[in-house]
Amino acid sequence: MKILHTADWHIGKKLHKHSLQPDFDLFIDWLCNCITKNDVKVLLVSGDVFDLANPSSEARQQYFKALMKLKRLDCKIILTGGNHDSPTMLNAPQEVLRELDIHIIGGLPDDLSECIIPIKNDKSKTELLIAALPYLRDADLRTASQGNSYEDRLEALRKGIQQTFLETAKICKTEFPEIPTIAMGHLFAAGAETSESERDIQIGNQAAFNALQFGDYYNYIALGHIHKPQRVNAATPTFYSGSPIPLSFSERTNKNRVLLLDTETGWEPKSIEIPGFRALLKITGNLGKLQQKLKELQDREGLASLIEIELQEENFDSNKIYELDQLVDNFKVEGYEIVKHRASFKNKISGSGELYEEKQQLEDLQxxxxxxxxxxxxxxxxxxxxxxxxxxxxxxxxxxxxxxx
Incomplete structure (x- = not known):
């Protein structure tokens, strides 16, 4: 049986107010072809389905259209909620979607066994289990009796995550003995390499979870939350698939991918690279270099490449700020769009810092x-x-x- 692992779709995401809706549509079309080509029977989406807890009507429509496209492929779909998702919103159509063999676990249920999804083969025999654990919120993990100090709270969260995965493994072992099991999770594992588009979770990522504490029962652990594809040090194959499209300029060099598992050959996944649907370019330098680099760009077709510009000069000069603004305003090359520009000066005169803060975009402030x-x-x-x-x-x-x- 073949299983595909993806995560962090972030439907409705905007990059510096620029909608990434067409990027996601192209990804879904590619994903449908990938599922068909590889005869995938189960699709796992490990959290952060949406970018906002209360997504726009356009984002919700895109979500349901994507599910219907995928459903036509006769593939079981399992989605879990992430820290960006609203459990209530994701769970609302849960019963209807289940009739279409689409399983949604928006938040941790009171009964952990509800997270266990048996996967049956053509002979209606359970061949695989999916322990579909969503993002575990503080309320799911801590009790008042576990201490109030900073370190106590961190340790309570770590133990809560470990206990949830161990208890779920125990249920699988008891109710479905000797059946291979894949766990899904949405968390920050210690040592994972992050990017600027991920929201800190569980006391600002301080409660980093040691993946060795997942235990050794699961055959594979499909993680979400970290956007850069990477393997995690654990007792069993544990991977972040990464996001399918770049969600910030810090992710512009990521090799976006999905992970393909074939239970007949083992539990080490095959990485399938997702083609780039648009380029993210970061251009830095003094005014002369910026002018030259922008001049060298050639017209291109397809989705517009998005550009972030940073002017770097030695000494503060208000005229340079004006010239940068003019350079951006007058830039017109087919297939490119400047979505952010800023300036930095190595040697600032007194008060120039305050002048620059006025040009800082609100969305840059966290x-x-x-x-x-x-x-x-x-x-x-x-x-x-x-x-x-x-x-x-x-x-x-x-x-x-x-x-x-």
Whole structure:
């Protein structure tokens, strides 16, 4: 039996206000061809189906269209919720979609056995189990009796994640003995390489989970949350498939992929590279270099390549800011679009920093970064700073969850 592992679709994502909707449509078309070509029977999507907890009507429509395209391939589809997803929103059509052999686990159910999905072969015999665990929220993992200090809370989260996976493995072993099992998860594993488009989870990623604690029962662990494709050090093959399209300029060099498993040959997945549907370009240098690099671009067809520009100069010069703005405003090359530009000066005159902050885009500011700068200015000891950051992360998580209600 062949299984395909993907994650972090982030339907509805905008990159500097530029919609990535056409990119996702092209990915789904490619994915359908990949599933057909490789005779895939099960598709796993390990969380962050949507980019926002309350996605737009256009994003929801794109989601259901994608599911219908995939369903026509007679392939079982299993999706789990991620930290960006609203469990309530994902679960709403759960019963209807199950009739189409599409299984949705938006949030951790009270009964863990509801996460166990048997996969049957042509003879109606259970051949494989999928332990479809979604993103585990703080409320799923901690109890009031587990301590209130910063380190206590971190340890409680780590133990909660471990316990959930171990208990799920126990259910599989008891109810379906000797049946191979794949676990799905959406979390931050210790040592994983991140990018700028991932939202911190579980006290700002401080509760990094040691993947060796997954145990050795599962045959394969299909992870989501980290957008860069990578393997995790664990007792069993454990992989982040990565996102199917670049979601930030920090991901522009990623080799986006899906992972193909064939149970007849083993549990090491085959990486299938996804073609690039558009290029993300970052152009840096002084004004002369920027002008030259933009001039060298040739007209191209297909989805427009998105460009991020950074002017780098030694000394502050307000005229350079004006010239940069003019360069961007007058740029017109078919198949390219500048979506962000900024400037930096090695030697700033007094007050120039304030002038530059006025040009900083609101979307570049992250609440956690702003609060961290505020904390750094306070005359507090290191432990107090940790406590403040921990409390802020919990409040931030509650804000995200309230938006999903």
């Amino acid at each position: 609440p956690l970064d702003v609060f961290q700068k505020l904390v750094e200015k306070q005359e507090e000891d290191e432990e107090t700073r940790k406590e403040l950051m921990s409390a802020f992360n919990e409040i931030l998580e509650e804000v995200h969850q309230s938006k999903k209600a």
